Amino acid sequence: MKPVASLAAALSLAITLPAAAQTDAQTASEPITIGTSHRVTTHGSERRINVILPPGYAQSGEEYPLVLILDGGQGQDLFMAVGINRWNGLWGRSQEAIIVGIETVDRQRELLPKTRNTEEQERYPTAGEAEQFRAWLVGEILPMLRAQYRDDGRAFLIGESAAGHFVAETWAEQPGSFTGYAALSPSFQWDEQSLSLRFANMPAMDRPPLFVSLADEGGTTEEGAMRFIAAAGPSACFADRRETHVKHSNTLHQLLPEALQFLLPTTADWLEEYGMSVHCDSSVAQ
Template sequence: MKIPAFASVILLLFVTPLHARDALRSEPLTIGTSHILSTHDAERRVNVVLPTGYGQDDQTYPMVLMLDAGLQQDFFLSLGIERWNQLWQRSVPAIFVGIETVDRQRELLPPTSSEPEQKRFPTAGESDGFRHWLSSEVLPLLREHYRDDGRAFLLGESAAGHFVVETWIKTPELFDGYAALSPSMQWNGQALSRNFAREAETDRPPLFISLADEGGDTEEGLLRFVSSVRSPMCYSDRRDDLVHANTLHGLLPEALQYLLPTGADWLAEYGLVLRCQASAAAEASE
């Protein structure tokens, strides 16, 4: 008697020894904790991943807060880069915090008087409220639940980069260092850099800031800004080899290296160097 092919498969499943079918072991893959908070009329997650060895002693660590780092945003990419930096001792171990955004323009950008921008992003303009949420809810929560060393660093790209620069200007004491990758300095007629250039700058925390091959108002606004900075700054001019889309991939390792250096003496041997400069204003003031 011939047995149909599909019946043969079913029969094989039943006669396969149980220990062979049970040999595969599995367990959940857990890499961190998500705290669910609300602001700007929406829930969002604050994703926290602890450094290797966190639970083995009482050591404290700095905190790295990455904007636009929800699970469907830049969380996995930026976490992977931060952990790769640790592997090479390019930047010191840190508590990684991914801040999810929901309506990016509403949360990360200030108001604009530009009619095209208002039409394209009608909800934009509540960055002050988002900054208040970070300072009044997120940072206290993190410091209550995690063993930090008192230092916190804010990083962001594009619109989040504009938020980083705005925070560095308006509330510099909120964080101990900042990184703005390809910030959207064209926003509101370049108002952020125009206003900053008219101010007498006070001493602020270190800032890593970069420019890719973007041109136009974005480039003009950023160049005006960096020419006015006198505080410690690492300006990475990458117009020759990066565009807006790959800035985060290309420069987050350097931003972390600048803000959280290790002093490892082999980094240059492997090309893990900072390619940036201080502003002309900062150099002239020395």
């Protein structure tokens, strides 16, 4: 059937559909509710903390880990993260969790420290308040979540790009803030690679698990990443994807399922058979 004829047939069907059937279809509809938004204010801006509970939360009485997704606004990465988490759950790839989307408003201001690089200063003049944002996140938001939801005491922090730098910096400087971390394609070039240079000179210590990835960034981003990873030790899983189809632009899409599997593993014994493995390159670690 030609497209025009198909459209005409569809319009004819809509016109001739009995009025009762149309009414029934309308009254049978209902909104889809997936979570709760908490309005909070920090850094001079109102934002939302979006909480999506796992299926069966209300009936089970069980406790769940918290997974905090930076850049987790409704117009940011929230829905993708929720979808990937649910998809992981269908396969038994990672444990069920309470997904918490942390909305950012001025990402560079909130997620990155100050920079000495003139070009970065000119491009992102408001950057530099990551320490204050971290104190707010750990000191105010985590207690709020634990007071309102049934968590099991574990909390994980995940971020990509500038948010990945925030995650890696938190793991390096305040490792006890969270149970585990995932820094996807972190912006290790920031401030003349200062994070990796500083971390390379820190004394060795036991740290929580860290999933850290590198894609096609190259240049000073890669230099900083390799220095950071070399000093990270055995608690870090280095997802080296420089030679694969993973790009900086699709890192979160490609690697969030694997990061969740690394941080929240299950006992499922079929995952490798279906290509759902965690691939860590240990050749760089010292």
